[in-house]
Each structure stands twice: as C-alpha cells, then as structure tokens.
Amino acid sequence: MLIIMADSTSRSSLPAIGILESLPEGARVALAASGKFSNLPEGFFLMKQGERQDLLCILISGKLSATAHSDASIVELGMIMPGESVGEMNVIDPKKASADVKAVLSSRVWSISKEALDCYLEENPVYGVQLLRSISMQLCRRIRRNSDKMLRQLETASTIYEWLD
DSSP: OOOOOBOSOOOSSOOSOGGGTTSOHHHHHHHHHHSEEEEEOTTOEEEOTTSBOOEEEEEEESOEEEEEEOSSOEEEEEEEOTTOEESHHHHHSOOBOSSEEEESSOEEEEEEEHHHHHHHHHHOHHHHHHHHHHHHHHHHHHHHHHHHHHHHHHHHHHHHHHHHO
C-alpha cells in the first residue's frame, strides 16, 4: 500500500459529484470526516498493481490513469475523472491491487480505509446503501465498457482473419 500525504487544508465536506451526487450534504460531511484529503503531484502512483491496498479513493479534481500490465504488455484500462472512485474492489473483496493508478495531472483525492468505511456504513445505513449503489453503478458501467471493447477487438481480429483467408 502506498502512503498518501494528507494536506492540512482539508475541507469539511465532499462535493456532490459523481458517485457522491446522491448523498445529501450531511452524509457527505460525515463521510469526509471518516477519511482524508490528499494532493497528488503529476506522475504520482496512487496504487501499484500487485501491492496490498485497502483504500477507497474518490477523485475530487485532476485526472488519473489506470493501467494493467503483464510481463509482455501494458493495457490502458481508462481514465478516472472527478467524482469517480478507485480501490472500491479491494474494500469490498480484499486482494492486491489489480492495476496501477497514476496521477496524469496534479490531482486531489479523498480516501477512506476499509475499516473506516465499514464504520460509516454501520452508522449511516441509508446513506451507505446509496453510496454502495453508486459505486455498483460505476462498476457496472466499467464492466459494460470493457465488454464492448473486448467485443470490438474480437470483431476486428475476426475481420482480419477472414481477409487473410
């Protein structure tokens, strides 16, 4: 797990963007108090594939890149934009990070540990369900996007193969 330096000018609330849109101000204030805000310089690795990681991070501003790699290649999984999260898989199903996540631009993130998130969910069950539903919807969009991408790649490979026959 990488250590992120928290900044000293933490806001008291999370903005109503992305997966946080459905939460009212009071719920976002309570959630913000359970985690920390951090500033990431351009090029900083928030997460490294294969390393232990137990943080849910929400991008507040800036831009992050997610890539996965094998010994032979690197695959760009996508860009993370403000209001989107990373690390959600590991707070739900603790494993090692499945991708590298790096700041493409100077970025501001908010993060919460698995333990602190569990406490928030227990203390705020209604808002916790809303947050988990938003995270689930984001994950579904990513799965659909990647399924479409794989289908297009298969169709392209099939067309090339037919052309070569």
